[in-house]
Amino acid sequence: MGDFFTTASLVFVVGSGIRLATPFLLAGLGEAIGQRSGVLNLGVDGVMLLGAFGAYWTIYETQSPVLGVAVGLGVGLVMGAVYALITVGLRAEQGISGIGIFLFGLGISDLLFQKQVGTPFPIRGFGDLHVPLVADIPKVGEMFFQHSVLVYVAFALVPAVAFLMNRTTFGLNVRAVGENPAAADSLGVSVARVRTTTILLANTLAGLAGAVLSIELGIFQQNLTNGQGFIAIALVYFGAWRPVGVMGGALLFGLVSATVLQWKTLGLVSGAASSLTAMAPAVLTILALVVISRTVGQPAALTRPFERGH
Amino acid sequence: MEKRHHRKWLGLAALLAVLALVAGACGSDGGDSTSGGDSGGDFRIAIVAPSASNDLAFSQSIVDGVAALTGVSAVDVTDGTFIVDDAAAAIRGYAEEGYDLVIAHGSQYGGSLQEIAGDFPDVAFAWGTSSDTFGLPNVSAYTAASDQGGYVMGSMAASMTNTGIIGVIGPIAVGDAKLYVDGFVNGATESVTGITVNVNYIESFSDVALAAEAAQGHVANGADILTGTAQMVVGATGVAAEHGAKWFGTQSNQTALGTDIVVASQVYKWEAVLQGLVDGIKEGDLGGESHTITLENGGLVIEFNDAVDAGHARSIGEKAIKDISAGLLQTGA
Numbered sequence: 194m195g196d197f198f199t200t201a202s203l204v205f206v207v208g209s210g211i212r213l214a215t216p217f218l219l220a221g222l223g224e225a226i227g228q229r230s231g232v233l234n235l236g237v238d239g240v241m242l243l244g245a246f247g248a249y250w251t252i253y254e255t256q257s258p259v260l261g262v263a264v265g266l267g268v269g270l271v272m273g274a275v276y277a278l279i280t281v282g283l284r285a286e287q288g289i290s291g292i293g294i295f296l297f298g299l300g301i302s303d304l305l306f307q308k309q310v311g312t313p314f315p316i317r318g319f320g321d322l323h324v325p326l327v328a329d330i331p332k333v334g335e336m337f338f339q340h341s342v343l344v345y346v347a348f349a350l351v352p353a354v355a356f357l358m359n360r361t362t363f364g365l366n367v368r369a370v371g372e373n374p375a376a377a378d379s380l381g382v383s384v385a386r387v388r389t390t391t392i393l394l395a396n397t398l399a400g401l402a403g404a405v406l407s408i409e410l411g412i413f414q415q416n417l418t419n420g421q422g423f424i425a426i427a428l429v430y431f432g433a434w435r436p437v438g439v440m441g442g443a444l445l446f447g448l449v450s451a452t453v454l455q456w457k458t459l460g461l462v463s464g465a466a467s468s469l470t471a472m473a474p475a476v477l478t479i480l481a482l483v484v485i486s487r488t489v490g491q492p493a494a495l496t497r498p499f500e501r502g503h
Numbered sequence: 504m505e506k507r508h509h510r511k512w513l514g515l516a517a518l519l520a521v522l523a524l525v526a527g528a529c530g531s532d533g534g535d536s537t538s539g540g541d542s543g544g545d546f547r548i549a550i551v552a553p554s555a556s557n558d559l560a561f562s563q564s565i566v567d568g569v570a571a572l573t574g575v576s577a578v579d580v581t582d583g584t585f586i587v588d589d590a591a592a593a594i595r596g597y598a599e600e601g602y603d604l605v606i607a608h609g610s611q612y613g614g615s616l617q618e619i620a621g622d623f624p625d626v627a628f629a630w631g632t633s634s635d636t637f638g639l640p641n642v643s644a645y646t647a648a649s650d651q652g653g654y655v656m657g658s659m660a661a662s663m664t665n666t667g668i669i670g671v672i673g674p675i676a677v678g679d680a681k682l683y684v685d686g687f688v689n690g691a692t693e694s695v696t697g698i699t700v701n702v703n704y705i706e707s708f709s710d711v712a713l714a715a716e717a718a719q720g721h722v723a724n725g726a727d728i729l730t731g732t733a734q735m736v737v738g739a740t741g742v743a744a745e746h747g748a749k750w751f752g753t754q755s756n757q758t759a760l761g762t763d764i765v766v767a768s769q770v771y772k773w774e775a776v777l778q779g780l781v782d783g784i785k786e787g788d789l790g791g792e793s794h795t796i797t798l799e800n801g802g803l804v805i806e807f808n809d810a811v812d813a814g815h816a817r818s819i820g821e822k823a824i825k826d827i828s829a830g831l832l833q834t835g836a
Binding site: 306311313314415416421451454468 | 557583675703713716717735761
């Protein structure tokens with residue numbers, strides 16, 4: 194175990210944990226915004242897959258990572274519009290609709306990949322951005338300031354979303370709609386408009402999360418997300434619907450995963466222990482969820498469609 | 504009230520539309536039919552595989568292998584069946600449709616196949632990678648002695664590393680993946696004294712992000728040569744390219760993942776055993792035996808990438824191939 198506690202090893206684990214946390218963070222932030230307004234979207238993973246493919250295919254065709262990100266965002270926005278139509282416009286049951294969106298994303302992303310690309314050829318992403326002045330700080334720079342620009346964007350969104358939710362009229366309306374839509378409606382807040390906006394934001398971020406995944410990996414493959422969208426939903430509960438909490442959950446998940454990977458690489462765990470440690474991130478998240486769910490209540494109107502007078 | 508009723512119908516219509524699109528999308532996974540290059544009478548083969556049929560790894564190897572067979576009139580592929588229940592439904596469906604040979608390409612499909620094959624005694628099934636036929640006369644098993652190619656790759660890698668550290672990314676320590684990793688480690692450590700081979704089984708066949716991060720970990724720990732097996736390694740090759748590390752592939756030729764980093768690939772040529780199976784079925788022998796592709800029988804082939812100068816390592820690899828084929832080297836764990 195001594196090999197693990199070297200400076201180089203720990204620096205790698207922190208950097209790796211941050212990289213692994215990024216897609217969870219983006220998708221989780223979006224889902225938190227949606228859930229605060231009372232909308233559950235189980236289709237996050239499907240939207241991520243579509244965003245991932247959209248970004249991959251765009252870069253594959255144009256060699257432009259910037260365009261890839263734009264398409265990832267756009268795909269998320271479009272899927273948000275579809276989900277808003279289904280859940281807000283048509284008041285369909287959110288759980289079932291979300292699963293439909295997930296299956297749609299899973300199937301369509303693979304179909305498009307097979308038809309448009311076929312073999313998983315690699316693409317070039319942004320590369321690492323060394324933040325001036327701080328990137329060269331020994332150890333600290335390596336851990337925190339030598340990542341892709343998309344990693345910085347994801348973490349910069351945490352205070353931005355916190356500000357939006359806690360310091361703006363829009364955020365107040367979102368929370369009101371999520372807790373008591375009838376009361377918010379009686380005060381002149383358009384529940385449909387607020388929920389549509391949060392769904393668009395949430396899905397756009399999910400699309401971005403998928404784009405980050407394919408761009409950072411430089412590849413697309415069938416079911417690339419491997420269920421990351423579902424973990425992101427769990428991290429929203431873990432984070433008690435707060436941006437900083439979601440970030441904490443994403444980082445915990447990423448850091449535990451990175452720690453386990455490093456243990457295995459150094460040969461500190463093998464055989465059955467390897468399988469057990471692979472479950473550690475999920476087990477820890479579930480344990481934390483159990484504790485948090487006993488202390489923090491979810492938005493009261495979560496999953497409930499709103500219809501004036503009912 | 505009428506408005507509410509109208510909205511409900513609209514909602515139902517929208518959901519049905521989504522489901523129809525989903526069905527269309529998911530349906531694309533399967534049913535990819537091709538006609539064989541040889542008229543071959545009327546012999547139809549169906550393949551059920553867990554990942555994409557062009558994954559440059561496990562699933563592609565069987566699709567390429569079947570495409571190389573003669574005497575086959577049509578091939579139908581259902582890929583992406585990472586959910587075993589979906590695979591089982593596809594296997595049963597093909598059996599009901601009377602395909603002459605149904606290939607269940609995934610060790611995870613064994614339990615389902617055992618049950619289904621018993622219900623269709625007149626249909627021939629093949630299951631891999633495994634050596635277990637369940638004692639059923641209509642089930643053939645096939646596997647790869649991937650430790651042989653692993654040994655060749657390991658001996659080459661050991662002669663190419665500058666840091667003396669090599670990184671291996673495995674999925675779960677089972678089947679041909681474990682054989683490959685064990686063979687690779689043996690090849691590296693027996694060829695050059697003092698070589699360190701770090702092995703990381705990420706416990707997943709499909710987590711591309713985790714495989715990529717495992718590759719990052721190997722590089723951070725000094726590895727300048729990487730290898731890996733199963734379909735999730737496509738992310739790891741990107742890490743190798745980013746850091747200038749060399750890559751050794753297996754299952755399919757992975758040169759397309761990095762023309763300037765992939766030194767060589769162990770390629771599965773399943774046709775080496777499947778051709779005999781097809782010929783036997785035509786003569787009424789539905790199976791009941793286990794088959795293994797090896798360097799000796801031509802089922803395993805090492806394909807070198809000429810774009811990467813492997814220097815002396817190539818001759819080391821070629822000698823290892825000869826020695827293994829001649830039975831002079833023990834490659835497994």
